[in-house]
Amino acid sequence: MKQIKHHLTEPLLMGYAAGTLPEAFNLVVATHITMCDTCRAALAEYDAVGGEVMLDSDPVDVAEDALAATLAMIDSGDMIVEEKPKRDARSVFPGPLQDYVKGDIDSLKWRKVGGGVSQLVLKTSKDASVRLLRIPAGTKVPDHGHQGTELTLVLQGAFVDEEDRFAAGDVEVANEELHHTPVAEEGMDCICLAATDAPLRFNGLVPRIAQKFIGI
Template sequence: MKKIKHHLTEQLLMGYAAGTLPEAFNLVVATHISMCDTCRAALAEYEALGGEVMLESDPAQIAEDALEATLAMIDGGRFVEKPAPLRDQRSMFPGPLQDYIAGDIDSLKWRKIGGGVSQLVLNTSKDASVRLLRIPAGTAVPDHGHRGTELTLVLQGAFTDEEDRFAAGDIEVANEDLHHTPVAEEGMDCICLAATDAPLRFSGIVPRIAQKFIGI
């Protein structure tokens, strides 16, 4: 893999370390970190800092019977340890993402959303959504802006937009200030993992009509 050029922001790394991000964003961040030595090292620093803060904080007050109540729930079967899913070392999907999908690119149940682009929505909490996008080589995603934050991680191929070029491992962090038209490069379909916490703002009338059906 080529050197990763576009990385996570400090805010995203801190939010991930603190556990305050939506599940959809956590998945994209974890997948990028599994691919990126730079962000993995930065995360370790934030986690170490968080540990120091906890050590210096005042102890939290809990109920006197908290331990007994927890042990009772364990004995009652409320907590069941689930076996870790087996990960396919041959898959193009990084480990964190394999926990959410079964199969490889061509075996997934892609849904056409127009212009040759396909998506697979992943099951996460409702405060944000995340999906795999398959963009045919040379194809443009409809021109759009953002009502919130969008994280787009490239897993295969590359795309370009008004900001830069994004290849495998790169992540684009978009907000309300960015209006762009991503175009997949020729030669290979572009596979992305994209999370949003608000609907996109499409310019064209056809994408706006289709938006209610494709949920992005």
């Protein structure tokens, strides 16, 4: 198991357990907890608390024909459950992420976003966005701030910024107070999964112009 230094915050774990996070954030959390024993154990505690709350809640009646209606949908074929492809334990993409990404690093259709950096936007609900970022070793990401929350999970390689060093399994939780310039370490391309609920604030003119085309 990787030595992970940077973990999810309590509000994120609680929100994931309660089902209140945007899908994009859920994906980052789910991917991280498959890599992190500490956060997986913490999540289990929140799930246990949620179970106790449900047990203490008053029961809610369902419609008398709910079972019959569900069985009718199954019989009619209107209720189709798609089979998920088998997960590859050797992939750099952990299991939850493999459900969104078809293929591995070199087979994906990366889109250049400038400065050597490439991205692949993943399809999720519209309340937040999530993308894979491929930052060549030694490459600097344009300095930027945040208008909301950004979760950045490192899947391969590492990057450093004004806050610390983030390696595989580490997650950086950024908010409006953080302004930074991430730099991928030498030796290996840095692959990250990044989710945002608001556009970034770039200082440079060129990144600001390109922003509306690349959707960050």
